[in-house]
Amino acid sequence: MWHAPRDVRWEERPDPVVQLPTDAVVRVVAACVCGSDLWTYRGARPPADPHPIGHEFVGVVEEIGAGVTTVKEGDFVVSPFSISDGTCVHCRQGITTSCVQAQWYGGTDPDGRTLDGGQGRYVRVPLADGTLVATPGLPDTKQIPALLALSDVLVTGHHAAVSAGVGPGRTVAVVGDGAVGLCAVLAAVRLGAERVIAFSSHTDRQEVATGFGASDIISERGDEGAAALRDLLGDLGADAVLECVGTSESMAQALASVRPGGAVGYVGVPLGGAELPIKQMFGANIRVAGGVAPVRPYLPELLAEVLAGTLDASAVFDLQLPMDRVAEAYAAMDERRSIKTLLWP
Amino acid sequence: MWHAPRDVRWEERPDPVVQLPTDAVVRVVAACVCGSDLWTYRGARPPADPHPIGHEFVGVVEEIGAGVTTVKEGDFVVSPFSISDGTCVHCRQGITTSCVQAQWYGGTDPDGRTLDGGQGRYVRVPLADGTLVATPGLPDTKQIPALLALSDVLVTGHHAAVSAGVGPGRTVAVVGDGAVGLCAVLAAVRLGAERVIAFSSHTDRQEVATGFGASDIISERGDEGAAALRDLLGDLGADAVLECVGTSESMAQALASVRPGGAVGYVGVPLGGAELPIKQMFGANIRVAGGVAPVRPYLPELLAEVLAGTLDASAVFDLQLPMDRVAEAYAAMDERRSIKTLLWP
Structure with missing residues (x-):
């Protein structure tokens, strides 16, 4: 109670x-x-x-x-x-x-x-x-x-991946190293993603992500995290980014991490105040999909x-x-x- | 000049x-x-x-x-x-x-x-x-x-339809009766949509929409337009709504017109101030896709x-x-x- x-x-x-x-x-x-x-x-x-x-x-x-x-x-x-x-x-x-x-x-x-x-x-x-x-x-x-x-938790992570169109050959980044984010890693690997990058700065969570099949770990967050991802991917964002937190900071990191034409799949319950920046999405053809699983x-x-x-x-x-x-x-x-x-x- | x-x-x-x-x-x-x-x-x-x-x-x-x-x-x-x-x-x-x-x-x-x-x-x-x-x-x-x-204009309308996943069997509504909106009607029909509803209150534009294959015309706008659409579709929104204006009012009408789990394809250049209401999208699993074609x-x-x-x-x-x-x-x-x-x- x-x-x-x-x-x-x-x-x-x-x-x-x-x-x-x-x-x-x-x-x-x-x-x-x-x-x-x-x-x-x-x-x-x-x-x-x-x-x-x-x-x-x-x-x-x-x-x-x-x-x-x-x-x-x-x-x-x-x-x-x-x-x-x-x-x-x-x-x-x-x-x-x-x-x-x-x-x-x-x-x-x-x-x-x-x-x-x-x-x-x-x-x-x-x-x-x-x-x-x-x-x-x-x-x-x-x-x-x-x-x-x-x-x-697993199905919510799966929903993020499905919503973002994760499949064979895709490069996927996961924002959020809570249980949902870790399950999103597992779901993306299961759906055949070629490369799955987990953002995580906690050793214990990095280990779970790696155990679930993450190919890369980035410990930086925010714009630094997005920049590290671009370095990793040859100056291109990920095809799909799975947003598994729900804050405006995590969504901003997700939008900064996706390539033009890519997708953000989001399942983090949105907290107050966060709205989506449509001009940023429009200019780069970023689609945003997901919701309560x-x-x-x-x-x-x-x-x-x-x-x-x-x-x-x-x-x-x-x-x-x-x-x-x-x-x-x-x-x-x-x-x-x-x-x-x-x-x- | x-x-x-x-x-x-x-x-x-x-x-x-x-x-x-x-x-x-x-x-x-x-x-x-x-x-x-x-x-x-x-x-x-x-x-x-x-x-x-x-x-x-x-x-x-x-x-x-x-x-x-x-x-x-x-x-x-x-x-x-x-x-x-x-x-x-x-x-x-x-x-x-x-x-x-x-x-x-x-x-x-x-x-x-x-x-x-x-x-x-x-x-x-x-x-x-x-x-x-x-x-x-x-x-x-x-x-x-x-x-x-x-x-x-035609390709921009087509991009709205493609972004929203328009295809055979889908019910599609188009917000905006400008040239892009009318082309979105044509594109949705071409992609095999089962039913294409055009929002338009101008007789000349309604005629073009009908000529392009629109199955239904709704002359109301905003929440009244969305309500009329639901009446037409048996209390369900459209599978896909194509937003071809770019104002916050037109996007609100689009979001109000789509069914849970549906998609808004948008190509209207976003005007200042409009952001996307992520909580509304989250609760109903509405995806938003599109951008500059x-x-x-x-x-x-x-x-x-x-x-x-x-x-x-x-x-x-x-x-x-x-x-x-x-x-x-x-x-x-x-x-x-x-x-x-x-x-x-």
């Missing part, structure tokens, strides 16, 4: 039950803290009342509503961070984050019900058919971290590779804690002592 | 000659006034001294420098509105507008030479090999207007269709004047009495 800036507490709440025919109740097997949770934690928008927090989890279905048909009790499921019906006009276009019935963990539904957060023992999942994806059988415990990365439509393809063991972003979880130490998880990420912290119930 | 706001004059100047081995001198067969010339004409940036103006023309090569190999005396040529070497790192990526040797008609070259404007009897064309495209033979006079449209790489494909008679944007030229009445051409376009005015020497 989020009480106030830098005050997240582990508290007992009533176990959720099915309230609507389209609900499922999921027993959480693993959860984690998102970079966007940190913005909440730091108090960008202080709460009127304490409310549940967290939106990344995997678990086992405990109970389903009468209308649920695609998951059943006992199924192991991955939940995307956004709740969608899977049938509306936007879901059919693959933009489940714009679902006409979209709901958000820790938020409030249209009838005023509080939604559970993903950082807890049980979660009521509305619109379960449109939201959850079940694995064919029960995974091994050692696969859980890689599966958990599918609820947000529609995780659900990407899951079937990526889940198969995770289960096969060929796609594994679990190295971003460099700290694992029991869930009742959630406050410690937030503090560790806030102070950048942990890239991303996994919570076991 | 542009003297001052709303003061363009037809004046005698010395005939240009080859100054550099890479130059060609072209005798202009037809020229025209661009919407972007109007921003100059209206005095956004008043000139220190009178200077040549215009950047859209076709003509016949009169003389070439010793280093020119791809065009010869007597060739009929189309000139893109931007001058490029065709060999630099950006030209090789197809972004000729970002050429490291880029020059602009009516501007100044790196050594301080004034470049001719396209609205004149003769034009010295620097970097002729990288810039000009010759037709296989001499075209008929009746083909000249359609060929002239290749120097900017790299005409040259598009020419071989489009020129072949124009010569075959299957691609003809000449209906945008609703006024034709002798070139010594250039001041009248500007006034007619400035006062919106003409969509686009063609000038015969």
Whole structure:
């Protein structure tokens, strides 16, 4: 429960039950803290009342509503961070984050019900058919971290890469060495990029980037970082730059790092005040694509590779804690002592 | 020659000659006034001294420098509105507008030479090999207007459509009923769009849009226009919106008209003050792509269709004047009495 800036507490709440025919109740097997949770934690928008927090989890279905048909009790499921019906006009276009019935963990539904957060023992999942994806059988415990990365961080990195048109032969630079940026490195490598350059000044994160397949590391930031990239690429920017932070500084670095005619794929939640400089984009034909990742439509393809063991972003979880130490998880990420912290119930 | 706001004059100047081995001198067969010339004409940036103006023309090569190999005396040529070497790192990526040797008609070259404007009897064309495209033979006079449209307006509309990913099955809306917007309609139809909706409140322009294949016309503007579009499309925005004006109002209308996950292709030269609202784009996964059109790489494909008679944007030229009445051409376009005015020497 989020009480106030830098005050997240582990508290007992009533176990959720099915309230609507389209609900499922999921027993959480693993959860984690998102970079966007940190913005909440730091108090960008202080709460009127304490409310549940967290939106990344995997678990086992405990109970389903009468209308649920695609998951059943006992199924192991991955939940995307956004709740969608899977049938509306936007879901059919693959933009489940714009679902006409979209709901958000820790938020409030249209009838005023509080939604559970993903950082807890049980979660009521509305619109379960449109939201959850079940694995064919029960995974091994050692696969859980890689599966958990599918609820947000890996798929968000993947969305940045797809949005920027990453593919074979492309040169890709990644701005942001948080968990999403590192996953964007992994996604770009998976999509066949010829060269993937990670901007990172932290040794531990550089190691993860290299482990995920980054070909080059640049430790400078801002205009110096962009200049170092040009030096590396023979005075040309990257074909694609993946912006995985969300500040105006990181977007400026991304725009300075892309070649004329190239693309910035962005998934960093934009913070206040940042607007895109259209004249700069216009003059150099830079396209900007991305946004809040529609995780659900990407899951079937990526889940198969995770289960096969060929796609594994679990190295971003460099700290694992029991869930009742959630406050410690937030503090560790806030102070950048942990890239991303996994919570076991 | 542009003297001052709303003061363009037809004046005698010395005939240009080859100054550099890479130059060609072209005798202009037809020229025209661009919407972007109007921003100059209206005095956004008043000139220190009178200077040549215009950047859209076709003509016949009169003389070439010793280093020119791809065009010869007597060739009929189309000139893109931007001058490029065709060999630099950006030209090789197809972004000729970002050429490291880029020059602009009516501007100044790196050594301080004034470049001719396209609205004149003769034009010295620097970097002729990288810039000009010759037709296989001499075209008929009746083909000249359609060929002239290749120097900017048709290709700029095409670039908006390509940038927004227009193709078969797509629903496309076009903001702006100037010559570029009308050409964007034609380009979207040519690329196989299933439905092309033109925003226009002027009967004469609506007729051109319909003649170019627009399936629907919406006369409302701004939020009302976007609402009318949603009504037409069953509460969904367009897959692609082509922004062909360049004001913050037109971009806002474009962003309001695109569906979540869709694209805005923009070619309207951005006017001061407009920035892109990244939060709106982020939430709905709207991508924004386009910029100053790299005409040259598009020419071989489009020129072949124009010569075959299957691609003809000449209906945008609703006024034709002798070139010594250039001041009248500007006034007619400035006062919106003409969509686009063609000038015969």
